[in-house]
Amino acid sequence: MTDHHQDHSDLSPEVQAGLERIAETVGALEDPSTGVVLDALDADIEVGFDDSTVYVGVTLGYPCASQQPHWAQRVQAACEPLLQGALAGSEIQFDLFSEIQRTDAGEVPDSLRAVKNIIAVASGKGGVGKSTTAVNLALALAAEGAAVGLLDADIYGPSLPTMLGTEGLRPEVQGGKFFVPIPAQGLQTMSLGYLLTEDTPAVWRGPMASGALNQMLTQTLWGAGSEHGELDYLVVDMPPGTGDIQLTLSQKVALAGAVIVTTPQDLALVDAIKGVEMFRKVSVPVLGIVENMALHTCSKCGHEEPIFGAGGGDRMAADYDTRMLGQLPLAMAIRQQTDGGSPTVAAEPEGKVAALYREIARAAAAQVWLGASDDGMPEIELD
């Protein structure tokens, strides 16, 4: 439940009552990323008064730096009618903060203690744009103010070095055992692509692959390059599919949640359902579904069409009691930018597509904050 912080003992009772009404009004505003009113969330609302200025501060549990103007406008509109009596003529000053909490991960290796939340980005099958989504989501979380790491767990075809323009770089090794993550475009990154050389055999069998993955996860000094020695989120770009590697990883570390990427074609949706079921089976909360390549935007006229059909992700979200985090268009620019080493969120931070990725990132992180997004769901048994 929300705290309304107020120590207004030195203020007149009339001012105190006015501030209390303002706190209540702010508490009744809906948080756009969860659709829940602030009072029902674990949000902090602070209200103060000094020299004709009413200070209102809201602290959310997910990164939301870009939302300050939008919130300021909403708080202003909702509270202006309350500036009466002793508060008449006052101004409102609004600040939005975020404080990202840690998901309880139980026993974890030392290197992962620096990570507050691990988010897996997964897909039931290959080629749906999972890696593109993972890298843009990681950049979007960082753009919203979080300290973010990105682990490319795609053992068979590590694409992170290409997407972030870090090909050919090798991580520094500390104490003969630990990798120092490579900083790239504001992210702390690690990929098997950094460790393979031209001479490394490309055939990685299941047990070897999951061993390598486990090592990258647990032997990387994740907090090393970030300001506070901690990461708010480690985004893991999972290998495609729902086989042993995926299951092992999901069981080995306490994931804060999983984002499932799908395309609107029916087949990909069937595969995405397998992804949802796999995570449920190992009690990992499914944060939601991202529908990629959902609309085709004509590069000549800008017209948008759902060439693979519409509404599949929404239907699946409803059927499987999860949510749609957002839809991305099939756009030439997304492919060119991501394959060219500067993913859309970094290449065009103010563009329409970057705004979509940021909205998805906020919604996913907000679900991590809510923590128990799957509460009450019966476990689904496979086989």
Ligand SMILES: Nc1ncnc2c1ncn2[C@@H]1O[C@H](COP(=O)(O)OP(=O)(O)OP(=O)(O)O)[C@@H](O)[C@H]1O
């Ligand atoms: N929304 C999009 N619009 C246009 N191209 C896209 C979009 N999303 C991804 N792509 C392109 O599709 C190709 C496959 O994307 P990506 O590598 O992210 O998929 P993946 O699901 O991770 O694949 P894999 O299973 O091979 O790892 C890439 O060339 C990427 O640039």
